[in-house]
Amino acid sequence: LLMRWCLSCATICNVLCGLPSPLPAANAIDGGGDGTILADLFCIISLCSSSSHKNMTGDTYDSKSNKISNPGALVRSSCLTVATVAQGLKLTGRATSSCMLTASQKKQRARLSVLAHQAASDDRSTASIEPHCSAAMLALSSIISLDDDMGHMNSHIAEMALALIPPTATLRGHLRLAFPDESSVPCKNSVMLTYWHGVRDGCVGLLEKRLKYGGPLAIEQACSNGIPAHLTCLLANPQKEDSQGKVIAKDLPGLSPIGVVWTLSSIAHCLAGGSFHDILYRREPLKLLSDLMSETHLNALKCWTGYGGGSDGIKDLVNSIIDVLAFPFVAVQSVPGSPLTSASVSSGYLLNSGSPGARMCAENADMVKIIEANMPQYVQMLLE
Incomplete structure (x- = not known):
């Protein structure tokens, strides 16, 4: 019920965090106390994380020794509400992680840790990932994403x-x-935690944060593990086949619009x-990106009732796709002596110096030369 209220009105997210509405124009806002x-x-979530029901977050709470009959479902519901609150706060453009974690570094660490504990509680599973683990990953990635709009993360939050x-x-x-009930044919109920949250959203969200703030080593590890190919496969909505090669269904990606943007x-x-x-x-990958910007997909995204939809969702999707497609242009124009990127598309908004392509110029000049040599071929493929 709380999650539905947050989805119906973003102001409810402020109320749940004890924040004023609208948010003040301050760098750090203390909320969630x-x-x-x-x-x-x-x-x-903390009580469900400990068999002894010991409070792990440092929050004041009357922890009576009542036995929790279904802790997994309770964690799932609570984490999804926390994730929805974070996504609602992000719409304001002024919210930071302290709006949910308080200004206390002790509580910040405790709250992030309890979510990480729930997200990792399914690490030994080899057949499926439990819904409460997916929900915890989504809550953790959604809270961390609150600092993206600030241009940089708080150093201690990043660490x-x-x-x-x-x-x-x-x-x-x-x-x-595989999904918990994917023994036969996957269906929408098996790939969505709720109507508005995909089962893989949290995982790709955490992956995006590791790549964004982990530096070149994190990117190298991801590429060596085949992450790019797997992410592309997710967006392509691959088909499932039986032992005879007959198509029985499509392996639904389990991504909401926010998950798609994190994947891109x-x-x-x-x-x-x-x-x-x-x-x-x-x-094939270029056609996939083109299909994501098709009229059919954009119309469906515009009608999406959860966070990540509507006109803002379309803008986020298009910007994410352009970030991918503009990579070679950014890399080439970042070479010393080339025209300034600030004179490029949209006055440098698309081709900015902080993008992966610009960083690549400083880290791997030889690879930039390869990109420059293949630029005519790339432009031709885009035109097709």
């Missing part, structure tokens, strides 16, 4: 987040896992690791 509904949600995000190989394993952002970061050969110089 003791006595707020959000603090109670973190307490519930905490990177330490808590699972390794790239683990995230890759989660992306490849992850692909964009991986381009600097050398995956641009397989993504940008092949017609």
Whole structure:
């Protein structure tokens, strides 16, 4: 019910965090303190995380020794509400992670840790990933994303987040896992945590944060683990076949519009690791990106009732696709002596110096030369 309220009106997210509405124009806003509904949600998740029901978040809460009959379902519901609150706050453009984690570094670490604990509680599974783990990953990635609009993450939040995000190989394993009820044909109910949240959203969200803030090493690890190809496969909605090669269904990606944007952002970061050969110089991936901008898909996105839809969702999707397609142009124009990127498309908004292509120029000049040599071929493929 709380999640539905948040989806119906973003102002409710402020109320749950104990924040004023509208948010003040301050760099750091203290929210989610003791006595707020959000603090109670973190307490519930913490209680379910410990068999002894010991409070792990440092929040004030009356923890009576009542036995929790279905902790997994309670964690799933609470984490999805926390994720929805974070996504609602992000719409304001002024919210930061402190709006949900308070200004106390102790509570920030405790709350992020309890979500990471739930997200990692299914690491030993080899057949499927449990819904409460997917929900915890979504809550964790949604909270970390609140600092994206600030242009940079708070240094201590960045350090905490990177330490808590699972390794790239683990995230890759989660992306490849079957769904709990995927023994036969996958259906919409098996790939969506709710009508508005995909089962893989949180995983790709954490992957995107690891790539964005983990530096060249994180990108190298992702490319060596085949992450770019797997992400492209997710967006392509691959078909499932039986033992005789007969198509029985399509393997639904389990991504909401927000998950799709995180997936595209992850692909964009991986381009600097050398995956641009397989993504940008092949017609199939380029057609996939083109299909995402088709009228049919954009109309469906415009009608999406959850966060990540509507006109803002269309803008985020198009910008994410352009980040991928513009990579070679950014890399080439970032070479010393080339025209300034600020004189490029949209006064430098698309081809900006902080993009993966610009960083690639400084990190791998030889690869930039390869991109420049293949630029005519790439332009021709775009025109087709």
